[in-house]
Amino acid sequence: MFLSLVKYFRGYLLVRLNGYSPERFLNLCSNHNILIWNLSSSGAAYEFNISIAGYRKLKPLLKKTKTRVVILQKNGFPFFLYRYRKRKLFFAGIVFGAGFLLYLTTFIWLIDINGNSLITDASILTFLEENGASFGSRKASIDCSALEEALRSAYDDVIWASVRLNGTKMTIDLQENLITGKDEGESAVKPEGAYDLTAEKDGVITSIITRNGTPAVRAGSEVKAGDLLVGSRLDIYNDSNEVCESIYVTADADIFAQTQYAYKDSFPMRFSRKVRTGEGKSSYSVSLFSYQIDLPSFFQKKEPYLSCTESRQLALAKDYYIPVILEKTTYYDCDYENVTLTKAQAKEKANENIAVFLKKLKEKGVQITDKNVMIEFADHTCSVSGTFTAIERIGRYEPAEQNEPQSDERQTENESD
Amino acid sequence: MDSLELPKDLVYGAVLVSITGRQEMLIENYRGILEYTKNHISLQTKTCRLVIRGKDLDISYYTNEEMKITGWIDALMYEN
Numbered sequence: 334m335f336l337s338l339v340k341y342f343r344g345y346l347l348v349r350l351n352g353y354s355p356e357r358f359l360n361l362c363s364n365h366n367i368l369i370w371n372l373s374s375s376g377a378a379y380e381f382n383i384s385i386a387g388y389r390k391l392k393p394l395l396k397k398t399k400t401r402v403v404i405l406q407k408n409g410f411p412f413f414l415y416r417y418r419k420r421k422l423f424f425a426g427i428v429f430g431a432g433f434l435l436y437l438t439t440f441i442w443l444i445d446i447n448g449n450s451l452i453t454d455a456s457i458l459t460f461l462e463e464n465g466a467s468f469g470s471r472k473a474s475i476d477c478s479a480l481e482e483a484l485r486s487a488y489d490d491v492i493w494a495s496v497r498l499n500g501t502k503m504t505i506d507l508q509e510n511l512i513t514g515k516d517e518g519e520s521a522v523k524p525e526g527a528y529d530l531t532a533e534k535d536g537v538i539t540s541i542i543t544r545n546g547t548p549a550v551r552a553g554s555e556v557k558a559g560d561l562l563v564g565s566r567l568d569i570y571n572d573s574n575e576v577c578e579s580i581y582v583t584a585d586a587d588i589f590a591q592t593q594y595a596y597k598d599s600f601p602m603r604f605s606r607k608v609r610t611g612e613g614k615s616s617y618s619v620s621l622f623s624y625q626i627d628l629p630s631f632f633q634k635k636e637p638y639l640s641c642t643e644s645r646q647l648a649l650a651k652d653y654y655i656p657v658i659l660e661k662t663t664y665y666d667c668d669y670e671n672v673t674l675t676k677a678q679a680k681e682k683a684n685e686n687i688a689v690f691l692k693k694l695k696e697k698g699v700q701i702t703d704k705n706v707m708i709e710f711a712d713h714t715c716s717v718s719g720t721f722t723a724i725e726r727i728g729r730y731e732p733a734e735q736n737e738p739q740s741d742e743r744q745t746e747n748e749s750d
Numbered sequence: 751m752d753s754l755e756l757p758k759d760l761v762y763g764a765v766l767v768s769i770t771g772r773q774e775m776l777i778e779n780y781r782g783i784l785e786y787t788k789n790h791i792s793l794q795t796k797t798c799r800l801v802i803r804g805k806d807l808d809i810s811y812y813t814n815e816e817m818k819i820t821g822w823i824d825a826l827m828y829e830n
Binding site: 355356359360363364366368369370371372373374375379381 | 782783784785786787788808809810811812813814
């Protein structure tokens with residue numbers, strides 16, 4: 334198969350050989366490494382295939398053996414080109430087509446975003462559009478490192494970003510600040526100047542390690558949201574145990590507290606859902622750039638139905654995507670079915686919901702120490718309520734109020750000096 | 751010579767013939783074509799001559815080392 338393809342592209346001839354000693358000619362050919370195939374004898378003459386290059390070398394051999402060849406047929410790509418050499422538009426079309434494809438590869442036709450869980454794809458795509466790096470923008474106009482910086486500064490949660498261009502595909506890899514969550518992510522940055530640490534929420538302090546500042550609470554003390562935990566004022570006492578000077582610092586401490594999370598969830602135990610019946614029917618559409626062309630479908634959609642769309646973007650090669658997207662939408666006939674959950678199933682569903690809730694807390698760095706959940710069934714409704722006891726980091730930076738009297742005191746001291 | 755267990759085609763320059771069914775034949779280690787017609791192919795090898803008789807014999811391809819013959823093979827004979 335492959336060999337015949339090579340032969341086709343190189344071009345070959347079907348020739349007829351006449352003469353005095355054809356066998357000698359054939360032996361000479363093999364000695365000169367001229368490949369001959371499909372040799373057959375028809376009476377006095379021989380017919381065989383030979384490549385164009387081989388044919389050019391035949392002349393001295395023919396003279397030596399006193400034979401003659403006649404070309405019967407010309408096959409292959411070079412002859413094809415020669416035959417259609419006057420069809421200028423055809424060749425122009427090939428050149429234009431190839432050129433157009435090459436031109437298309439200088440644009441972005443696929444954007445791949447990885448690593449985002451809090452920020453949605455749509456939000457990043459809108460951001461990219463505002464920065465002139467969206468679907469269909471020129472590759473040359475995109476500055477990857479500038480885009481990375483813009484991403485980092487536009488989204489506080491993004492702690493690392495990488496933008497790569499491979500072929501016509503732009504890959505954006507993000508790393509989000511998942512450990513501290515959004516609110517803490519902002520307050521976790523240690524500000525400069527005089528700042529107190531205050532409680533974010535109600536709780537009982539379990540441990541406090543102060544690095545800088547004056548602690549106002551100790552392990553075991555109960556705090557309400559907004560209470561001062563670590564003050565920013567450091568008093569400096571003189572020998573007679575009087576405050577002679579106060580300096581203000583940024584409070585810094587690891588404070589963990591036991592907090593409570595209330596949990597409430599309820600869902601109906603009786604509901605209706607769509608159930609697929611029978612085979613689906615498909616309709617197809619093609620998207621070119623942003624134009625969608627629906628191919629005619631030969632069936633009527635019957636309500637109710639479930640639809641399922643698969644889309645595929647065409648690519649020239651790996652990572653060389655072109656703006657042609659094929660879509661296949663399959664419509665399935667369906668019926669409404671009433672479902673009643675048993676108590677066990679409802680319990681299972683409730684537990685699943687709780688697990689999702691706890692997982693979210695865990696991602697924020699909250700440690701769950703105690704669970705207390707009640708599941709009740711009433712009126713075909715399953716209601717879940719409970720509290721979770723957790724240990725988590727509390728403490729938020731708040732600008733400190735600097736007391737005026739202290740500065741007065743300092744002034745008087747200065748005067749005395 | 752036998753105790754060395756060398757391939758005989760290398761040592762003696764012997765001809766190798768493999769026949770697939772009745773319609774295909776691959777000959778290696780031949781020297782040249784002596785005669786070729788539809789019903790008769792005669793080849794020179796190092797030690798002897800090889801004669802193939804049949805009907806509609808074609809040579810699919812041949813190079814310096816090997817030759818493939820297709821057609822209806824009737825007989826294969828060695829001549830000195």
